[in-house]
Amino acid sequence: MAELRSILDEAAREGLISAEAGERLVPFLAARGVVVDAHAAGPLESAWSDTETLRxxxxxxxxxxxxxxxxxxxxxxxxxxxxxxxxxxxxxxxxxxxxxxxxxxxxxxxxxxxxxxxxxxxxxxxxxxxxxxxxxxxxxxxxxxxxxxxxxxxxxxxxxxxxxxxxxxxxxxxxxxxxxxQWASGDDAFILNHPTLVSVILFGCAIGLFVAALGFDLSDRFRRTTRSDVAFWLHLVAAPALLYSIRILLSLDGGWLDIMDANSFKTPVVVVIVALLMLIGLIIDRRAFVTSGLLTLGLAIYGIFRQGSATVDIYIFGTLIIVGVIVLVIGTGWMPLRRMVLRALPLGVVERLPPG
Structure with a gap:
């Protein structure tokens, strides 16, 4: 039989009861003989070790x-x-x-x-x-x-x-x-003729989307309500939006989204950007910031391989090995890595984030 806290949390997510009512019902029902799982009845932090469960x-x-x-x-x-x-x-x-x-x-x-x-x-x-x-x-x-x-x-x-x-x-x-x-400038092709301004606006919108997603996240630290589900979907769009809006800004001097040029400075820059997004994902406990950058990371690593004299097979399979290892390391060590990152942050910030 499913344990009591899980049932009450599910009822809260469905809007049948409030999260506060669910908390009060746990001791009430336990006192009347309803069995509560020992781990679930412990501190909130231990009950929510993985806050990104797909509901x-x-x-x-x-x-x-x-x-x-x-x-x-x-x-x-x-x-x-x-x-x-x-x-x-x-x-x-x-x-x-x-x-x-x-x-x-x-x-x-x-x-x-x-x-x-x-x-x-x-x-x-x-x-x-x-x-x-x-x-x-x-x-x-x-x-x-x-x-x-x-x-x-x-x-x-x-x-x-x-x-x-x-x-x-x-x-x-x-x-x-x-x-x-377009109306103010009198230019019917404003989007095509002003790529720099358009790229800055797109980046601003990506930031706005991320802020909206973060707002839903911070309003539900333990991710018990549908607000965290809304945040999940928004992050799923905000992460690639941030990544590709930055890529567009970087590519204005040499063609759209050209990061595979062996002589381009963009390749190491893109690797750094993906790493920063992964760090943000660890801080806010959202794996979307990791998965969204995998394709771009693979292309960037492929571009690094092209700078050498390796064969095409080495380009492809070497890239797959490196990206696969990164995914496995981050996936299996997500919680320890996140605890290391949280220890470096101020206490006031950590207290607003999902527990590590």
Whole structure:
């Protein structure tokens, strides 16, 4: 039988009770004979040694239903009108999310709503060069995403829906800023003609997204509520956004995202940036900052190998070995490494972070 604290924490994450009520219920029920796991009844820090557990994967029951959702929606999407897909998604959401509170199906249905919105907006604003290169009309294209995802969150309380609403809302603000700059400058190709300013703005937006994710994280230090789930999804976007916005800034002098040039100064710089993001990930206990940089780290190491006289096989397999070793070292030693980092930080900062 699942231990009591785990059940109460799950109820708090689902919004059935508050986290404070769950804490009060533990001794109340234990005094009346309900068995509480000895480790779970200990200090909060020991009960939360791993604060980045994926809560949307809870069993094969969810996986089986999710497979059925994917197959059914794929068939409906191919045979029926686009307007018939959304009602089907909402009916499934009412049954599987609103009533049964299934986690993984909730994630898939949220992504289905997002994909449906994207396809619907494409039908209204067909893809063209002006939309994607100059940004002309991109704000009207994006405006539906924060609205629809926000309404979906208000109805079903899926953390991913709120994260997508925040992310698309920031994208809408970004599009409006570019539209305003384009109008003020009288340059229809402002995005293409001012790469430096555009790169700085993109970097600022990435910082803003990271701050939003960090805000959700710091408001739920022990990661018991859905705020931490929202933070997880935001970090999943914020980490690569930070990385690639910095890469764009570094590549302005020699081509977009060119870090594999053997004679380029960017390769060691990118390695340093990835290392810093990994350090941030250790501090805030978010592995997204590690995983998001693996591809870029691999490309950078590949560029370092190219500076020598090694064969192509050595380029490829040497890169794979180094990246694999880094992943294994960080993965297996995450908690000891994090404790070492936390010991170097001020006590006031450590007390606001997840326990190590």
């Amino acid at each position: 949307f994967v809870r069993g094969f029951h969810d996986v089986l239903i999710t497979i059925g959702i994917l197959i059914a929606l794929a068939g409906l999407w191919g045979l029926a009108s686009l307007y018939a897909v959304l009602p089907a998604i909402l009916v499934l959401a009412e049954i599987l999310v609103k009533r049964q509170r299934l986690a993984l199906p909730a994630v898939v249905l949220t992504l289905a709503v997002f994909a449906w919105t994207f396809r619907m907006m494409l039908s209204i604003y067909p893809s063209n060069a002006d939309l994607w290169l100059t940004g002309d009309g991109i704000d009207r294209f994006i405006v539906a995403f924060p609205l629809i995802m926000g309404l979906f969150y208000l109805r079903y309380r899926v953390p991913l829906a709120l994260a997508l609403s925040i992310f698309s809302g920031l994208a809408l603000v970004l599009a409006l800023v570019f539209h305003l700059l």
